[in-house]
Amino acid sequence: MAGLKILSVNAHPHDFTHMAGTLGIHVADGDTATVVSMTGGATTHNIALRDEMAKPVDKRDEKLIEKINREYADQKADEMRNACALFGITDVRILSYKDKLFTIEENPEAVDELRDIILEIRPHIMITQSPYLTGPRGHRLGARDDHSETGFASIEARTLAAIPRYEDTRPTHKIPATFFPGVYFEKDEWDFVVDVSDYYEKRVQAEETYLSQGSTPEWSRKRIGVTLGSAAWGSGAEYAEGFVQEKPFLLPKITLPESLLEQANESEADRMKRVSGS
């Protein structure tokens, strides 16, 4: 199906990169992607802030803290927009909630803001964080944090977008499918991986974009090579991104992707060549 609308909801400006190759494939195919970050990530990896906050309260320069946070948030926003652009994504929305800790209790309006975005975009697919802390779809981090709270907010917003609200003139919207990025799960919990071998260099570039997180070219290549290579291992692809389905799909029958059938008829030598990118 062409013309799919994908909504990616993330806690921090860097989080979308974990699915960026997949989004890039869709955008190049004519689908659309909207990427949301709930927070500006102002305190994540913020070294200058850490130094100032390490001082006793009366020694801290409040004006400097404000300036550090503002400049850091601006830098992160630029980095996120630049990273998105690498994958053809232009609809980037950075919401203004505070990170560490973003909670629904303190920010109940976040649910309505996401509901508004859902009713505007009317996505077919939502890729968001898992709100679950335990069980088969449970987040590997195992404790409430910005990621799981983002999951709660987006799942709640999804539910509310499908329910009529009397004063709302917009039609309700039901999102057909929800996925969680595989990086927050153990690999044996993944439901599928997407072959992003063609987007490997872009994933490395995207990682390098986040200078605010101390990314260097060497470190970016290492990180992406190891994580995407390990995600692909055993699948027959060189590099991949993993996903967890929120729940099983209803299918008309068992369907197999073309690539799986082709792989079955491939020689072992060809397979090893492909997986090693040679």
Ligand SMILES: [Zn+2]
């Ligand atoms: Zn994050």
